[in-house]
Amino acid sequence: MKSREILGVRIDFEMSINDVLKTIEEHLLKDGKTHYICTTNPEFVIDAQSDKEFLKIINNSDLSVPDGSGVVYANDYMNKVEKLKKDFLFPMKAFVCGTYMGISSLFKKVKKGKLETRITGVELTYKICEMASRKGYSVFFLGGRPKNILGKHVEDGDKDTAERSAFEMTKMYPGLNVVGATSRFSKTILDDEETLKYIKLCMAEKDVDHIDFLFVAYGHNYQEKWIVRNKDKIPAKVSIGVGGTFDYIIGQCDLPPEIYVKKNLGWLYRLLKQPWRVKRILKAFPMFPFKVFINSIHK
Numbered sequence: 001m002k003s004r005e006i007l008g009v010r011i012d013f014e015m016s017i018n019d020v021l022k023t024i025e026e027h028l029l030k031d032g033k034t035h036y037i038c039t040t041n042p043e044f045v046i047d048a049q050s051d052k053e054f055l056k057i058i059n060n061s062d063l064s065v066p067d068g069s070g071v072v073y074a075n076d077y078m079n080k081v082e083k084l085k086k087d088f089l090f091p092m093k094a095f096v097c098g099t100y101m102g103i104s105s106l107f108k109k110v111k112k113g114k115l116e117t118r119i120t121g122v123e124l125t126y127k128i129c130e131m132a133s134r135k136g137y138s139v140f141f142l143g144g145r146p147k148n149i150l151g152k153h154v155e156d157g158d159k160d161t162a163e164r165s166a167f168e169m170t171k172m173y174p175g176l177n178v179v180g181a182t183s184r185f186s187k188t189i190l191d192d193e194e195t196l197k198y199i200k201l202c203m204a205e206k207d208v209d210h211i212d213f214l215f216v217a218y219g220h221n222y223q224e225k226w227i228v229r230n231k232d233k234i235p236a237k238v239s240i241g242v243g244g245t246f247d248y249i250i251g252q253c254d255l256p257p258e259i260y261v262k263k264n265l266g267w268l269y270r271l272l273k274q275p276w277r278v279k280r281i282l283k284a285f286p287m288f289p290f291k292v293f294i295n296s297i298h299k
Contacts, residue, residue: 003064006074007295009045010059011066013075013117017127020065020119024128028062028238029137029212034231036239038224039067039121042074042288043280047221049291057224062238065119069105070284072118074292077101081296091297098293121242122255126172128213128240133173137212140199140236141166141181144217144246160184162217165246179206183246187218187226196233203235210235217246 001023002014015023028035038044038061048055058064066072080101081094132139144161160183170176180202185195203211214236216223223241231239247253256269271281 004075004078006071006078007045007049007291008059009040009048009055009064010061011040011064011071011075013066013072015065015117015119017119017123020063020124021127021131023063024238025131034234034236034239035062036224036227036231036241037061037063037065037124038241039119039124039243040064040071041066041068041220042070042284044220045071046283046288046291051221054221054224057228061224065124066117067120068284069118070288073101073105074289075117077292078296094293094296098289102289121240122245122248124240125215125242125245125249129169129173129176132213133176136177138177138179138206138208138210139166139169139213139215140179140202140211141169141246142183142185142195142199142214142216142218143187143223144183144244161246161250161252165249168249179203179208179211187222189229192226192230196230199234210237212237214239215242215245216240217242217244219243 001012001019003010003012005011024037028037038058040058044054044058044067048058066075077098080097084090084093084097128137129139131137141162144165160181162181162183166178166181170178180199182198185191185198199211203209211234214227214234216227216239218226218241220241220243223243227239227241244253248255253270253273260269271278
């Protein structure tokens with residue numbers, strides 16, 4: 001693992017998904033403490049610039065994995081720029097370097113290993129549940145509500161999103177020990193007491209004294225703040241903010257087709273499917289690479 005700060009935000013690179021799972025098992029599950037993991041993407045980095053509480057949460061996390069090609073390419077760009085001679089042509093050379101990397105990523109097939117450090121919240125959730133089903137770890141699904149084309153929360157069917165996600169995961173991974181699942185509570189501090197009460201009720205019904213993995217899907221920033229605010233009140237060994245992962249699990253959203261992934265255009269596919277994401281997409285591009293470039297010049 002090699003950590004780097006991008007715009008002041010710590011991200012842990014050079015870890016495969018198997019490295020992350022090994023770290024979780026060997027360190028985070030066995031010391032009796034509470035831990036949390038951030039799946040850090042360009043939106044996290046941009047929002048952390050104006051939200052110092054969020055910045056501190058990410059930088060103090062036990063793992064800050066790179067979620068998305070944007071932060072991976074930013075790391076690659078910074079590695080290249082650091083090797084450039086710092087003369088009067090440096091800003092132009094840095095600009096050409098970044099522009100070339102951005103354009104070439106659209107036309108060149110991603111080489112094996114190029115984006116091996118990209119670990120999405122969706123992938124991590126599936127891999128943890130697969131490991132949990134094999135090794136008997138317990139899980140809890142919290143939050144998540146489907147949205148309409150305008151990004152507004154809507155009610156959908158008899159089961160809530162978290163319950164449906166837990167159901168789908170138990171179908172995929174028989175034997176998965178689901179302590180509980182609910183989307184009925186909000187992300188606000190006003191609902192914390194009732195949320196904690198419900199989690200502990202589920203634990204009592206399952207006769208367990210702790211939860212190994214708590215997946216929290218309240219959207220970035222909110223879910224991480226919820227975790228830190230409540231991590232010492234819940235006997236959960238590892239908590240992870242998973243954003244819109246539950247929507248993918250229940251089929252509310254489709255993962256980008258392979259052709260989009262190969263061209264690093266997953267963001268475009270999501271924008272076409274979910275137009276309400278436009279403000280979030282603009283943070284990832286062009287705001288994020290522009291800020292990374294300016295920061296590299298200043299440094």
